[in-house]
Amino acid sequence: MPARTILVINCGSSSIKFALVNPAQAQFALSGLAERLGSPDAQVHWQQGASKQHLALPAADHRAALAQLLPLVQSAAGGQLHGIGHRVVHGGEHFTAACRLDPASLSVIRATAPLAPLHNPANLLGIEAAFKLFPDLPQVAVFDTAFHQTLPEHAYRYALPEALYREHGVRRYGFHGTSHRFVSQRAAELSGLAVAASSWLVAHLGNGCSTCAVVNGQSRDTSMGLTPLEGVVMGTRSGDVDPNLHSHLARTLGWSLEQIETLLNNNSGLLGLSGLSNDMRSLEQAREQGHPGATLAIEVFCYRLAKSLAAMSCALPQLDGLIFTGGIGENSPLIRSKTVAHLRLFNLALDQQANARTIAGLAGPIQAAGHPRVLVVPTNEERQIALDSLALLN
Ligand code: AMP
Numbered sequence: 001m002p003a004r005t006i007l008v009i010n011c012g013s014s015s016i017k018f019a020l021v022n023p024a025q026a027q028f029a030l031s032g033l034a035e036r037l038g039s040p041d042a043q044v045h046w047q048q049g050a051s052k053q054h055l056a057l058p059a060a061d062h063r064a065a066l067a068q069l070l071p072l073v074q075s076a077a078g079g080q081l082h083g084i085g086h087r088v089v090h091g092g093e094h095f096t097a098a099c100r101l102d103p104a105s106l107s108v109i110r111a112t113a114p115l116a117p118l119h120n121p122a123n124l125l126g127i128e129a130a131f132k133l134f135p136d137l138p139q140v141a142v143f144d145t146a147f148h149q150t151l152p153e154h155a156y157r158y159a160l161p162e163a164l165y166r167e168h169g170v171r172r173y174g175f176h177g178t179s180h181r182f183v184s185q186r187a188a189e190l191s192g193l194a195v196a197a198s199s200w201l202v203a204h205l206g207n208g209c210s211t212c213a214v215v216n217g218q219s220r221d222t223s224m225g226l227t228p229l230e231g232v233v234m235g236t237r238s239g240d241v242d243p244n245l246h247s248h249l250a251r252t253l254g255w256s257l258e259q260i261e262t263l264l265n266n267n268s269g270l271l272g273l274s275g276l277s278n279d280m281r282s283l284e285q286a287r288e289q290g291h292p293g294a295t296l297a298i299e300v301f302c303y304r305l306a307k308s309l310a311a312m313s314c315a316l317p318q319l320d321g322l323i324f325t326g327g328i329g330e331n332s333p334l335i336r337s338k339t340v341a342h343l344r345l346f347n348l349a350l351d352q353q354a355n356a357r358t359i360a361g362l363a364g365p366i367q368a369a370g371h372p373r374v375l376v377v378p379t380n381e382e383r384q385i386a387l388d389s390l391a392l393l394n
Contacts, residue, residue, distance in 0.1 A: 005029065005077045006386035009066075010087040011126030013118070014038055016065055018046075020076050021386035028382065030076040034065040044068065048076055063129035070133055083138040084130050085389035087178070087381065088123045089228075090116035091143030092169060098146070098388040101127060101139040109141065115169060115226070118265075140389040147177025150218040155315065158225075172230070174212070174222035176204045182384040183325045183377040184214040190363060191321065191373060199316045201309050204379065205335065206326035207235040207278065211308045213315035220315035223308045229264060232308045233301045235278035238268035240304075273297035280328045280335065302335060306342030313346070321373030322348065330378050331359045336366065340374060348372055 004024065010017040019031040032046025038061055045054040046069075057065055074081065086101070092112040099105045106127065113120040123141075130139060148156075156172045157165060164170040180202050188195040195217040202212040209232045212222040223231030223239075233239045241264065242248075249255040249263075263272075271278040274297035276286055286294035313319065322343075323329075324336050333355045340348045349368040358366050358376045367374040 004082055004390060005080050006083055006085045006389045007073055007077070007081060008085045008087070008382045008385045008389075009126050009130060010381075011062060011122050013122040016062060016126060018069065018073075019382040019386075020073060020081075021382050023383060023387050023390065030073065031382070032069075034060070034069070037061055037065055046072065048072075062125045063132065066126070066129045066133050081134075081137060083140060083389055083393050084134060085140045085142055085385040086123060086127050086130070087144070087385055088127075088141040089119035089144045089175065090173065091141075091145045092173070093149065093171075095141070095143045095146050096149040098140050098142045098392050100392060101131075101141050105141065115173070119228075138393050140392050142178060142385045142388045144175040144177050145173045147181045148174030148212075148219045148222050151221060155221040170226060172222075172225040174210070174219065175224045175228045176208065176210045176212070176222075177219065178381045178384045178388075179204050179325060179379040180210075180212040180214060180219060180222070181217075182381065183323050183379050184212075185217070186363070186377045187321055187323050187375050190365075190375065190377070193320060198320045199318050200321055200323055201312050201316070201319065202323045202325065203305060203309060203329055203339070204326045205305070205324065205328035205332075208237065209234045209239075209305070209326065209328070211305070211312050213312040215316060221312055223312070232305050233273070233297075234269045235280075236266050236269045236271045238264045238272065270297045270301060273300055280332060284332065284334055298335070298338070302338035303342055305335075306339050309339070309343065310346075319346065319372055321375050323375050323377050325377050325379040330361070330376055333359065336374075336376070346372065348374060350374060 005020055005022045008019045008021050014037045016034040020029040030048045034044040036042045040058050042057045042060045043054055044057055044065060088109060090112050092115055094108050184200045184202055185195050187200055188198045200214045202214060204210050208228055210222055210224045213220045229237050231239050246260055249260055274283055274293040276293055277283055283294040283297055287298055328335055336355055337350055340350050349371040350366050351368045354366040358364050361378050363377050365373055365375055
């Protein structure tokens with residue numbers, strides 16, 4: 001294997017998603033997930049070629065889990081590991097692109113933690129563990145927010161007093177930038193258009209969901225804001241609610257800030273609406289059997305998603321296509337069909353056969369003949385992080 005392999009690490013508070021990526025190869029040499037870290041049930045699963053394995057790591061923390069993976073990574077990389085690329089959720093206004101990790105950039109990421117208290121500290125755990133275990137390897141941070149630093153001020157400012165922005169960084173940042181960038185570039189390639197002269201609406205629909213307007217390779221607006229809670233309905237996050245909901249719940253029910261945050265981030269969205277699950281596959285099955293909560297959750301999800309895409313169109317000079325990506329966007333003909341049905345004023349319509357067959361990792365157009373382009377494009381954030389890391393290290 002040539003010396004262009006990057007270990008990509010995405011750390012959550014109790015998990016590490018990892019992949020060994022050589023951009024010259026379509027498949028990852030090694031990929032896996034360490035989960036429930038810090039608990040007695042901590043374990044790691046990985047896949048190398050066709051072989052799938054797992055190992056219990058009772059009470060392992062991030063560093064112990066990475067230490068277990070070290071020999072595996074080194075043997076899979078054949079001694080040719082070029083560097084480590086870390087997904088970092090929030091780069092604030094400081095990071096407009098990937099950066100090499102050193103004491104100066106690390107201290108800026110630490111200083112950004114108040115903007116992403118759930119995410120950046122977890123990302124830092126992975127970075128610190130990786131520095132201890134791989135002291136000789138260069139490390140790179142790739143930020144979810146960086147792609148959206150091209151938003152014009154009228155798209156990123158809230159209608160709040162200026163001091164909150166100037167002194168406290170209260171503005172819209174946007175997230176999922178690595179995915180929106182990757183799929184909009186792939187969509188241009190698949191359509192024979194130049195990235196620098198193309199305009200896209202993107203719906204990234206995973207457990208977290210967001211929309212984005214991408215013009216000439218730059219993000220011009222996106223649905224997530226100061227935090228990943230703003231915007232469309234997600235697995236367990238509410239997306240947009242009336243901001244007065246907070247004071248209403250505090251006043252009428254006596255709820256604390258923590259209770260309201262838990263409600264909106266963990267108990268709402270598809271899970272809250274359906275009363276059943278945050279998982280779209282389960283909801284589609286329950287809807288088939290007539291479950292009213294699942295049916296309603298799917299209707300609200302698609303209607304609000306279509307509203308968000310319509311709003312994003314304000315940032316486009318023309319529409320070269322609508323892109324669906326993420327676990328739901330890549331695999332759910334039902335959600336794509338229901339969402340597009342709300343966008344008839346854009347003249348969007350699907351070829352139902354193409355829609356039905358473009359699942360499970362397939363990419364391609366699914367619009368009906370004579371209608372604007374609608375594409376399914378599988379996202380690959382790990383690959384984009386590896387490409388960004390290599391571009392910086394070379
Ligand atoms: P992600 O976070 O990108 O892995 O996406 C997770 C979401 O994708 C979950 O809601 C899954 O239920 C959903 N998903 C995955 N496969 C399918 C499928 N075949 N049909 C509908 N939703 C799916």
